[in-house]
Amino acid sequence: MASDAIRPRGRPAHTPGTTVLAYTPNGSHVITGGSNSAIRIYTVGQDGEPKTVDEGVDGHLAIGATNDSFIMGAEDGTVWQYEIVSGRMEKLLVRCALPVRDIAVSADGDWVAIASDELTVKIVNIDDMTNVKYLREQAKGTKHIAFDPSGRYIAVSCTDGILYVYSLLNEEPELVRKLDGIIRRLEPDDEATSRVVWHPDGTAFATAEATRDIAVYSTSEWKKEKVFSGGHNGNVTAISWSPNGALFATAGSDGQVLLWETKTQTILQKYSFANVINLAWHPTINSLSLTTSDGELFIYDGIVPGAHQPLLQKPLQAAPIFPGPLTDISGNAKQPLASRPKKSNERRAGTPDSLDDILGSDQGMEDFVEDDDGAGYAEGINALGKRTNQHLDEIDGHADKRIFTHYMKPKIHPPIQPGSTxxxxxxRYLCLNLTGCVWTVDQETHNTVTVEFYDRELYRDFHFTDPYLYDRACLNENGTLFSNNPTDGSPATIFYRPHETWTTRADWRTSLPKGEFIRALALSDSYIVAVTTKGYVRIYTLFGTPFKVYRQKSPAVTCAAWRDYVITIGNGPIASDGQTASLRYSVENVKRDEVCQNEDVLALPEGAELQSVFFSDAGDPYIYDTEGVLLVLQHWRIPGQARWVPLLDTRQLERLASGRKEETYWPVAVAQDKFHCIILKGGDKYPYFPRPLLSEFDFRIPISDTPEKESDEEGDRQSANDVARFEENFVRGRVMLSLFQDLLASTNATASQRAELARKELEVDKVLLQLLAVECREGEERGMKALELVHMMKDRNGKMVEAAVKIAERYGRGVLEDKIREMVERRYMGEGDDDELA
Structure with missing residues (x-):
């Protein structure tokens, strides 16, 4: 097994003893520390002498790195942070009473975990060292520590042979597993390793056993799945996954460094290196660095031979915890058209007029076509014996065929399940809202589903094995709703599980007729709604009684529900270009059997698509489109009067004004007159794990852009800003007032609600007074607009109009004052309806 690369020379870096190393996440530097005080900073790709830092303490036993700094843990219990470029010692992060044994930096670079001979492990925020979390369940000192790549878990390997796994999703870490017997009992200074190394996809970890084998454990069942066996004749001293998880490197006291293929757990290459105690893969290139107890560093460029380099060049590979071939899980890889990865037992679905359906299986047809006359028509035959399109002159074929194809394949809006990814x-997330989240993990033969709540004092999280492969879910304060669309011919099912019951069992399941599948689900306090591929809207009570079934007038896209109300959205008619001209929505009161809005047009601009639909906590329908605009449906309870009003354009947020931030927003909910969302950085389109934090933004109707500097006078600019702010407050206040008025008109208003209505009307009038003050301050020539503002007041007792008179008097606007007094006389002295006079 000779390698294609030249064996590297050892680089004397430190005195004999423990020698640690770490790459920066971007792969630009590799840093080493050892038993002496020197720290070496090597620049990747350069063979010159490294930068040496001599101001450190003796006995460096642990190391971690970010792109800008590295962190060293020493035998004296100190943990120092250094700047990479200058090598300057920046600050002391932690001081432990006993030697530090290991350091781990979180994937986001915000936290560093410190393991020492103390019983407590500290997790320190790198930017704020006063922000510390503690892992306290260990009975012995810690030898190794490792963050899960997703940041969900952290694994602690103790010297007594017990592995502790904590969840980091909550503010305080929570012990989720205590695993005994899967790692070795070791002394703190033993060269053998009991380190847990997480697979890059976060679904498994590997650790060395006392038998000198390396076992792979899944995080779904916390059990051993695969074993790398028969490799080393001595204690295993270091293990490491390649960045894409396709390869695995191990080192042992037998003087061997082994390169394994993770898919088959077979050895690809053996290298002779004595006394290796640490391994680290370069994050992006074919290179492996290793350090020895002799204080040497080896940087082995091209360690993966040419015959096996395609393995290293693959995108992120799935952990080897399932039978069968590894699954490509790259976010950039081409996925099947189905809404989830295909299982091994799924057959390829052909179209109704496909050759597969007409001729049956094409197995054994590979040699059917032969180019026996040399015409070249068989050059484009692929491995399945089918012709490729290499013989075609144009991609879309002839003009007449293109036109026909466009009519036969209309482009319609795909189904949407609000809150899912x-x-x-x-x-993937099946549901994410203000109550909590529901997420699922594909385990090849089944899924595992986790339901987590924000309020853990009121609700308890739960987790279960999912053999039905649920692909949609809804969550609220009452229960959790699931559905699936099987591909094996079984009927689609709906499953509802309430959070609390006063009976022994209250969850229920129902099946749809065969051949009918679910496009979207909705769950309210009163009903369960499912829109299906047959065009049906199926409505059930919370305990499984079918309540109503009817067919939509347009193919279903999505739905949402709140109390007794349901909004359904479907594709409208096909336009002449073969695309859906518009989306159509309907709003219905299920209990009263009343249709509030019937097949009205959804307000989307050209080129935009619907991203989500939901009801607010006050019960008003909202949509969010791909242009980043949040809209509310005003007057939706009055047939024929509904219209979509924009309440927030996220592209006009101040945080994006500089142009330096690249971020988008994933809609979650509208509550307490705020837009709740998840901020997605860079080019991300969907939230991922660990569960991200929610952000909220105040409404701001897009009335105008930030005022330009039309004058050098600070007062003019301030006045323009005031006017823009007051105008937006006025328009928004009227919208929110109308929504509240419609609510009270459709219900039996309470005394507190009537008081709230009066308060909202007063707030709108106050904004008009503020605008009036600005106009009066500007001069007499603005008097006509000032009088117009007074006319718009909904003042019922005359106090706000009296205040308007005082404002005009204060600024010396005599003519305006007289006009307002005349209006008061007409309005309150019974000389006519002021609205008609206006």
């Missing part, structure tokens, strides 16, 4: 790797 597509598969990314083997995970």
């Amino acid at each position: 597509p598969w990314r790797g083997n995970r």
Whole structure:
């Protein structure tokens, strides 16, 4: 097994003893520390002498790195942070009473975990060292520590042979597993390793056993799945996954460094290196660095031979915890058209007029076509014996065929399940809202579903094995709703599980007729709604009684529900270009059997698509489009009067004004007159794990852009800003007032609600007074607009109009004052309806 690369020379870096190393996440530097005080900073790709830092303490036993700094843990219990470029010692992060044994930096670079001979492990925020979390369940000192790549878990390997796994999703870490017997009992200074190394996809970890084998454990069942066996004749001293998880490197006291293929757990290459105690893969290139107890560093460029380099060049590979071939889980890989990865037992679905359906299986047809006359028509035959399109002159074929194809394949809006995300790797969110989240993990033969709540004092999280492969879910304060669309011919099912019951069992399941599948689900306090591929809207009570079934007038896209109300959205008629001209929505009161809005047009601009639909906590329908605009449906309870009003354009947020931030927003909910969302950085389109934090933004109707500097006078600019702010407050206040008025008109208003209505009307009038003050300050020539503002007041007792008179008097606007007094006489002295006079 000779390698294609030249064996590297050892680089004397430190005195004999423990020698640690770490790459920066961007791969630009590799840093080493050892038993002496020197720290070496090597620049990747350069063979010159490294930068040496001599101001450190003796006995460096642990190291971690970010792109800008590195962190060293020493035998004296100190943990120092250094700047990479200058090598300057920046600050002391932590001081432990006993020697530090290991350091781990979180994937986001915000936290560093410190393991020492103390019983407590500290997790320190790098930017704020006063922000510390503690892991306290250990009975012995810690030898190794490792963050899960997703940031969900952290694994602690103790010297007594017990592995502790904590969840980091909450503010305080929570012990989720205590695993005994899967790692070795070791002394703190033993060269053998009991380190847990997480697979890059986060679904598994590997650790060395006392038998000198390396076992792979899944995080779904916390059990051993695969074993790398028969490799080393001595203690295993270091293990490491390649960045894409396709390869695995191990080192042992037998003087061997082994390169394994993770898919088959077979050895690809053996290298002779004595006394290796640490391994680290370069994050992006074919290179492996290793340090020895002799204080040497080896940087082995091209360690993966040419015959096996395609393995290293693959995108992120799934952990080897399932039978069968590894699944490509790259976010950039081409995924099947289905809403989730295909299982091994799924057959390829052909179109109704496909050759597969007409001729049956094409197995054994590979040699059917032969180019026996040399015409070249068989050059484009692929491995399945089918012709490729290499013989075609144009991609779309002839002009007449293109036109026909466009009519036969109309482009329609795909179904949407609000709050869900597509598969990314083997995970996805089925539901994410203000109550909590539901997420699932693909385990090949089944899924595992986790339901988590924000309020853990009121609700308890739960987790279950999912053999039905649920692909949609809804969550609220009452229960959790699931559905699936099987591909094996079984009927689609709906499953509802309430959070609390006063009976022994209250969850229920129902099946749809065969051949009918679910496009979207909705759950309210009163009903369960499912829109299907047959065009049906199926409505059930919370305990499984079918309540109503009817067919939509347009193919279903999505739905949402709140109390007794349901909004359904479908594709409208096909336009002449073969695309859906518009989306159509309907709003219905299920209990009263009343249709509030019937097949009205959804307000989307050209080129935009619907991203989500939901009801607010006050019960008003909202949509969010791909242009980043949040809209509310005003007057939706009055047939024929509904219209979509924009309440927030996220592209006009101040945080994006500089142009330096690249971020988008994933809609979650509208509550307490605020837009709740998840901020997505860079080019991300969907939230991922660990569960991201929610952000909220105040409404701001897009009335105008930030005022330009039309004058050098600070007062003019301030006045323009005031006017813009007051105008937006006025328009928004009227919208929110109308929504509240419609609510009270359709219900039996309470005394507190009537008082709230009066307060909202008063707030709108106050904004008009503020605008009036600005106009009066500007001069007499603005008097006509000032009088117009007074006319718009809904003042019922005359106090606000009296205040308007005082404002005009204060600024010396005599003519305006007289006009306002005349209006008061007409309005309150019974000389006519002021609205008609206006």
